[in-house]
Amino acid sequence: xxxxxxxGLHKRFGSNEVLKGIDLGIEAGEVVAIIGxxxxxxxxxxxxxxxLEAYQAGKITVEGTPVTQDETDLRHLRLRVGMIFQQxxxxxxxxxxxxVMLAPMIVKGTAxxxxxxxxxxxxxxxxxxxxxDAFPDQLSGGQQxxxxxxxxxxxxxxxxxxxxxxxxxxxxxxxxxLQVVKGLAQDGMTLAMVTHEMRFARDVCDRVIFMHLxxxxxxxxxxxxxxxxxxxxxxxxxxxxx
Amino acid sequence: xxxxxxxxxxxxxxxxxxxxxxxxxxxxxxxxxxxxxxLFGRVSKSKRLRVAAMGYIxxxxxxxxxxxxxxxxxxxxLLGLPTSPWFAAALALTLWTSAFLAEIWRGxxxxxxxxxxxxSASLAMGYLQQMRYVILPQALRVTIAPTIGFSxxxxxxxxxxxxxxxxxxxxxxxxxxxxxxxxxxxYAVTALLYFALCWPLSAWSxxxxxxxxxxxxx
Amino acid sequence: xxxxxxxVDVFKYTDVLAKGIAFTVxxxxxxxxxxxxVGIFGAWARGYSRMKWLDWxxxxxxxxxxxxxxxxxxxxxxxxxxxxxVKLTELQxxxxxxxxxxxxxxxxIIRAxxxxxxxxxxxxGASLAxxxxxxxxxxxxxxxxxxxxxxxxxxxxIVMFGSAVCSQIAVEELTFAANFIQSRNFRAFEVYxxxxxxxxxxxxxxxxxxxxxxxxxVFGRRSP
Numbered sequence: 001x002x003x004x005x006x007x008g009l010h011k012r013f014g015s016n017e018v019l020k021g022i023d024l025g026i027e028a029g030e031v032v033a034i035i036g037x038x039x040x041x042x043x044x045x046x047x048x049x050x051x052l053e054a055y056q057a058g059k060i061t062v063e064g065t066p067v068t069q070d071e072t073d074l075r076h077l078r079l080r081v082g083m084i085f086q087q088x089x090x091x092x093x094x095x096x097x098x099x100v101m102l103a104p105m106i107v108k109g110t111a112x113x114x115x116x117x118x119x120x121x122x123x124x125x126x127x128x129x130x131x132x133d134a135f136p137d138q139l140s141g142g143q144q145x146x147x148x149x150x151x152x153x154x155x156x157x158x159x160x161x162x163x164x165x166x167x168x169x170x171x172x173x174x175x176x177x178l179q180v181v182k183g184l185a186q187d188g189m190t191l192a193m194v195t196h197e198m199r200f201a202r203d204v205c206d207r208v209i210f211m212h213l214x215x216x217x218x219x220x221x222x223x224x225x226x227x228x229x230x231x232x233x234x235x236x237x238x239x240x241x242x
Numbered sequence: 243x244x245x246x247x248x249x250x251x252x253x254x255x256x257x258x259x260x261x262x263x264x265x266x267x268x269x270x271x272x273x274x275x276x277x278x279x280x281l282f283g284r285v286s287k288s289k290r291l292r293v294a295a296m297g298y299i300x301x302x303x304x305x306x307x308x309x310x311x312x313x314x315x316x317x318x319x320l321l322g323l324p325t326s327p328w329f330a331a332a333l334a335l336t337l338w339t340s341a342f343l344a345e346i347w348r349g350x351x352x353x354x355x356x357x358x359x360x361x362s363a364s365l366a367m368g369y370l371q372q373m374r375y376v377i378l379p380q381a382l383r384v385t386i387a388p389t390i391g392f393s394x395x396x397x398x399x400x401x402x403x404x405x406x407x408x409x410x411x412x413x414x415x416x417x418x419x420x421x422x423x424x425x426x427x428x429y430a431v432t433a434l435l436y437f438a439l440c441w442p443l444s445a446w447s448x449x450x451x452x453x454x455x456x457x458x459x460x
Numbered sequence: 461x462x463x464x465x466x467x468v469d470v471f472k473y474t475d476v477l478a479k480g481i482a483f484t485v486x487x488x489x490x491x492x493x494x495x496x497x498v499g500i501f502g503a504w505a506r507g508y509s510r511m512k513w514l515d516w517x518x519x520x521x522x523x524x525x526x527x528x529x530x531x532x533x534x535x536x537x538x539x540x541x542x543x544x545x546v547k548l549t550e551l552q553x554x555x556x557x558x559x560x561x562x563x564x565x566x567x568x569i570i571r572a573x574x575x576x577x578x579x580x581x582x583x584x585g586a587s588l589a590x591x592x593x594x595x596x597x598x599x600x601x602x603x604x605x606x607x608x609x610x611x612x613x614x615x616x617x618i619v620m621f622g623s624a625v626c627s628q629i630a631v632e633e634l635t636f637a638a639n640f641i642q643s644r645n646f647r648a649f650e651v652y653x654x655x656x657x658x659x660x661x662x663x664x665x666x667x668x669x670x671x672x673x674x675x676x677x678v679f680g681r682r683s684p
Contacts, residue, residue: 079589135681313656402529424543433524
């Protein structure tokens with residue numbers, strides 16, 4: 001049984017059908033890149049996996065438990081699946097350390113001292129051990145995104161969803177974030193990431209999913225998908241990148 | 243003792259509400275005229291005029307309306323002017339209204355991009371011409387919603403005129419309460435009458451605001 | 461004969477004025493604190509509770525308060541409620557009226573601040589498994605208050621000026637003190653002139669106080 005299993009997923013915004021029947025399984029420890037043009041539904045798919053979007057038909061399960069819009073189910077899901085956003089979304093009124101400590105303390109009831117230890121550890125893991133007391137607006141974009149990763153890690157999730165996490169960054173800051181993600185992949189974290197970083201997808205991911213018009217258009221190991229695209233749509237998509 | 247029916251209460255309050263409306267209209271219209279003058283001073287090129295207008299606005303926004311009413315009422319008689327609660331109330335509410343309207347309108351005028359002033363100046367327009375033909379027409383659209391919104395404050399403000407003895411809706415409600423010993427009913431009806439006067443204006447202002455906000459987003 | 465101003469005659473009543481100031485400060489201190497608390501609850505009820513009836517009730521309360529004069533609200537509470545068996549002292553009635561009034565205005569002000577908090581902040585909170593209430597409390601509230609702190613301050617000043625009408629139910633605040641003094645020395649203009657100046661000073665102090673409170677409570681960058 002895959003860690004995250006998706007069957008026949010349909011999602012509409014009004015009359016606009018964004019996901020037109022998605023079937024996908026992500027195994028524990030797997031690193032999956034989701035690529036495709038904007039509007040192909042890749043971000044929506046990721047957001048459905050974390051319950052940020054409701055869906056109309058189909059089924060998503062995480063470790064066998066279905067993802068619904070029920071508040072209790074959602075919280076249970078989100079304890080196991082973390083999410084990193086394009087715009088970082090750090091809480092501006094809290095320091096980096098407090099950003100990380102908040103959810104363990106109020107959601108899991110972790111004692112403050114222990115939360116602090118956890119925060120120090122995960123900030124160290126993303127290379128920001130010395131930025132514990134910095135506020136978000138005192139950090140570069142790359143540093144903010146690494147804090148956001150640390151914040152998600154502090155909840156000890158089984159899987160992390162990364163929604164274009166380097167797209168809002170200046171080019172010279174992309175690498176420091178990708179290095180952190182690479183480290184997580186090597187440590188065995190389950191990762192599903194929507195990304196435009198094709199080199200990273202090729203080097204780090206186990207599988208690549210190409211989405212087109214709301215469907216999984218091609219799927220396979222990066223060596224196949226990138227070196228041997230079967231459909232003209234993927235050929236065109238990859239061609240445009242070079 | 244004479245028995246008051248609910249209809250007697252309502253009828254007498256409705257009669258008094260005419261004076262609330264009259265006072266509101268007077269203060270709003272005259273306050274608008276004075277406010278326009280203050281606005282011209284507030285955004286003029288002369289620093290002295292700007293400071294004077296700012297001081298005027300601060301003075302009326304920075305003190306309680308009730309004090310302004312008292313000062314108008316007692317101050318006028320000191321000046322040897324014939325005074326009445328109506329005149330004092332109309333004067334104080336006009337000045338108070340003018341300060342708030344001037345400040346509201348200033349925000350709208352300043353929302354007109356700087357370039358419009360420069361462009362019109364480069365066409366050799368004078369200050370008044372700039373205001374009349376370029377700035378105010380553009381600011382006008384934005385001013386309508388908050389101006390209508392403020393008219394609600396004016397109507398509510400007229401209630402204070404009762405305290406210097408002007409018989410409008412609030413004063414009438416106290417008089418009728420004293421005659422009927424039905425404070426609950428009388429003040430509830432009074433509140434409803436004020437609500438009936440104010441709420442349509444509030445709703446209108448909100449709708450305009452939303453419409454304008456939506457137009458801006460496109 | 462020209463009128464001779466005599467301000468000295470007012471200063472004989474310094475103790476009366478001081479007492480009046482103390483009452484006005486009490487009204488705005490207690491009424492302001494509780495009123496903002498009501499506003500926070502109201503904003504939560506309207507934007508976050510997901511209870512239709514509560515949203516609707518708070519909405520009706522806000523419209524009712526914003527479209528009727530404070531004076532009538534005060535009279536209704538002080539004179540009207542006793543006929544329902546609710547007996548209140550002058551000060552209690554005044555405080556309830558202030559909280560009732562400010563609560564409605566601050567509901568709308570705080571709600572605007574909440575709506576200005578970016579959606580991504582809510583999603584980040586949700587993705588960390590926070591409940592809606594936790595997101596409201598820990599993620600939304602402080603940034604929202606930061607945005608609307610100046611507007612809230614202005615509203616408090618307006619409410620303090622409004623508290624002058626509490627003199628009409630014999631709460632011994634500043635305006636009541638002024639009325640009392642002018643009934644003794646018949647120096648109405650001078651008394652109200654001084655009272656107006658005192659309100660001006662109180663407004664400045666209130667703004668200062670709110671700035672300090674804001675820096676401490678909502679803008680404060682407390683390191684852990």
